[in-house]
Amino acid sequence: MKKLQDLEQIEQYYHRYKMERLFTLNYLNEFELIKVNRLEYICFQEELMEYLYFLVEGRAKVFKSLANGKTLLISFYEPFEVIGDVELIREMSAVCTVQALETCYLLALPIEKFRMSLQKDIKLLNFVCNALAEKLDHISHNSSINLLYPLENRLANYIDMTAVRLEKSDRGRCFNENLTQLAELLGISYRHLLRTLNGLCQGQILTRQKEGYIIINEVELKKLVEVIYK
Numbered sequence: 132m133k134k135l136q137d138l139e140q141i142e143q144y145y146h147r148y149k150m151e152r153l154f155t156l157n158y159l160n161e162f163e164l165i166k167v168n169r170l171e172y173i174c175f176q177e178e179l180m181e182y183l184y185f186l187v188e189g190r191a192k193v194f195k196s197l198a199n200g201k202t203l204l205i206s207f208y209e210p211f212e213v214i215g216d217v218e219l220i221r222e223m224s225a226v227c228t229v230q231a232l233e234t235c236y237l238l239a240l241p242i243e244k245f246r247m248s249l250q251k252d253i254k255l256l257n258f259v260c261n262a263l264a265e266k267l268d269h270i271s272h273n274s275s276i277n278l279l280y281p282l283e284n285r286l287a288n289y290i291d292m293t294a295v296r297l298e299k300s301d302r303g304r305c306f307n308e309n310l311t312q313l314a315e316l317l318g319i320s321y322r323h324l325l326r327t328l329n330g331l332c333q334g335q336i337l338t339r340q341k342e343g344y345i346i347i348n349e350v351e352l353k354k355l356v357e358v359i360y361k
Contacts, residue, residue, distance in 0.1 A: 133166045134166075135166055141164045141238060144164070148185070150238070153254055154252055155252045155255075156248060165236070165238075170232075172231070177225060178224055179225075181239075181242060182215060184239050185239075186208055191212075192229070193229050194228055194316060195226070201318075203316065203318065204273075205270060206273060212262075215242065219246065219259070220250065282327050287331070287336075288355075303345050303346045304346045304349075305344065307343025335347065335348055
């Protein structure tokens with residue numbers, strides 16, 4: 132995670148997403164621009180949130196650690212998403228871990244410095260209420276997917292969301308993650324995950340290479356993505 136001193140870029144993002152409509156006061160000059168590289172973390176569960184973040188570029192994965200030591204995939208974030216809204220209102224530590232799936236840029240407002248004014252800002256509270264309602268709908272949607280759809284569809288969707296294009300290569304996007312952790316995220320056994328990946332390889336959708344799994348048939352992969360994590 133790196134802070135960038137780029138006032139012009141901050142202003143461009145601020146106006147691109149019409150962020151002036153979110154606040155009663157003008158916070159434009161108070162925002163910091165933060166760059167998070169792929170696979171770096173934006174926040175960790177149970178750690179104090181320093182900032183109220185607004186994701187303005189890139190994609191991120193949200194997951195939660197459970198009391199039994201397992202992890203559970205919650206959602207994917209894309210612009211324009213707010214991170215830290217629950218923590219701001221309830222004055223609590225981060226409820227989930229958020230990890231960048233690609234290079235992300237965030238506009239960040241220091242929470243402690245502006246907590247009192249933000250908690251009294253009617254415009255922001257209205258935005259946060261709508262954002263939380265949308266997140267609740269997404270979580271319900273994704274829970275239904277986990278219960279009702281076969282692993283092949285869920286895994287295809289996860290691969291589609293997280294695969295990256297290899298540098299200096301035209302072989303397609305690559306999917307390469309810790310499979311033990313992925314099995315936990317998807318709530319299935321390691322063996323079941325391997326069988327499903329092998330099935331995608333036998334179906335000429337993926338191929339196993341030293342870099343990981345290469346998507347060789349994007350069209351067929353998309354067909355399996357009957358529903359997506361919101």
